[in-house]
Amino acid sequence: MKRALLLFVIFYISSSVSYALPQQVRMTFTASPPSTVFLDDTVRIPVQMDWYATVRIPMTYGKWDLPEGARIEYVTGYCPELMSAVAFGFPYTCYFNIVISKNSVGTVSGPITYDVCRYCPILEHVFYTPSFSVRVIPHGITMSAIPIQEATANTPFVYNLKTAVKFYDENLRAGFPPYGIVTPAEQDGLRFDQASFSIVGTPKRTGTYLFKVGAQNTYGTAAQVDFRVQVRVNEKDKPVFKQNYSIASALPDQKYSLNLMDLVEQHAGFMQTNQISFRIDEDSSHPDWLDISRNDVTRLEGKVPPTAAGQEVEVTLIASSNTGGDCLRPLTIKIPVAYDPTKKPTINSFKLEKLAGANIYEELSGYINDPSHDPKIKLILEKVEPAASWLHISPLNPTVLEGTVPDQATGQKYLLTLRANTLIGGNSDPVTIPLNISVDKKQMPRFKSDKPILPILYPGQPYLYDFVENNDVYPEYHDAPYEIQFAEGFNPPDWLRLEQNQLIADMVPPEIVNEDLEIKIMIKNIPGGLSNEYILSLTIMN
Secondary structure (H helix, E strand, O other), rough: OHHHHHHHHHHHHHHHHHHHOOOOOEEOOOOOOOOEEEEEEEEEEEEEEEEOOOOOOOOOOOEOOOOEEEEEEEEEEEOOOOOOOOOOOOOOEEEEEEEEEEOOEEEEEOOOEEOOOOOOOOOOOOEEEOOOOOEEOOOOEEEOOOEEEOOOOOOOOOHHHHHEEOHHHHHHEEEEEOOOEEEEEEOOOOEEEEOOOEOOOOOOOOEEEEOOOOOOOOOOOEEEEEEEEEEOOOOHHOEEEOOOOOOOOOOOEEEEEEEEEEOOOOOEOOOOOEEEEEEEOOOOOOOOOOOOOOOOOOEEEEEHHHOOOOEEEEEEEEEEEEOOOEOOEEEEEEEEEOOOOHHEEEEEOOOOOEOOOOOEEEEEHHEEEEEOOOOOOOEEEEEOOOOOOEEOOOOOOOOEEEOOHHHOOOEEEEEEEEEEEOOEEEEOOEEEEEEEEEOOOOOEEEEEOOOOOOEEEEEEEEEEOOOOOOOOOEEEOOOOOOOEEEEOOOOOOOOOOEEEEEEEEEEOOOOOOEEEEEEEEEEEEOOOOOOOOOEEEEEOOO
């Protein structure tokens, strides 16, 4: 009995010692941590963790302590907290990454701690990785190649260099704005303005100006690149204001903003190698609350005073391009300021249909509901898709849509976006109206032969028939381009297809012999619309 009691005591003591053994953890870096990482980039510090788990301490008692901007990423091995289950009482090796990714400048530093038993204050239970410190910094700035710019002698020139500095905005947001390094600082009327980060001035001569432009900030220097300005006079590059345009109403006590580029005829190169700017004609009267935006020289902005309600204010604008100089004719626009926005007009839905060659003169006032009964109500044609330069609101009657439909528009469908405007209620909500240009039945596509005969197909061989090349269709392709397609509801065999007006079989199935195949097709062109359905016979012969 005494012998049995002694064995029980030894077993109990052994079990108690096992319970008292803490978990042992040793964490080491398998590669040296980097000292820096770029904003929004990710860096990984590889860690090896050797550990031993006792039977008595549950894995759920463990806890990681991580600095802001860091997280743990499991790689391989046996890792407490990073795995769903482990067997206790054995030594393990775990591999994981400390992942650092941050969208703000600062420092992420450690060590990272792992508390294996946060509810065991007596035991040694907190273990550490080696110390590390990673600075999060913005990307280094570099200069992009700048295309040759064009300018006009004796005309103000502005080129913003910010777009040429890669990661400019990122460094600015991080609090490290780049400043320019430009040589020479000035030549013949052009100079670098640090405040606006732009090459500005009025060139006093024609020819080529050459600057070396770069940038620098706390984190480095962007090597200089060439910046060339070709100064010449080119009358055809003068901006031209549109004859027909729409002006949005302003609302009292609210900010007003107008994109002035919408008032200018668009030409290739504008705002790329030939930037456009605007200014108000100071010789003409204009409200003092309106001005060209300091941040964007293509916008007219201002805070509308309450006293302007019900008025129509005038502003005379001058557009200038770097290569064409000032426009020949300034534009005076009238901006209506609504008096009572609750009385804004509405436009009822409707649709229009016209013939090619027709002169459109469509009075649309009957589709407008105007609670203010403004006798000077007008329509604004905001957009036409696809573009139709021949269509506009009459300058003599602002509720009339007018224009002459070109012949090539036959069969086309246009979507017109309209607004109504009154001085009292301001602009209506936009309404999209369809304008269908009816087809010309004489131009309806058709086969020249009542039943065209197609070449024979042979099993096991490819097949191709080109309808355009064989001149099977009237009107012919060069007069009215057409598209041949299978009729709706007809399912061709999977080995036969129509592409670019060609009937194609990569390989006629060899098992099909001495059969006739009927296909249903239709032809479509713009002036004539869709043809009748045709049934064509294909003979497959051995």
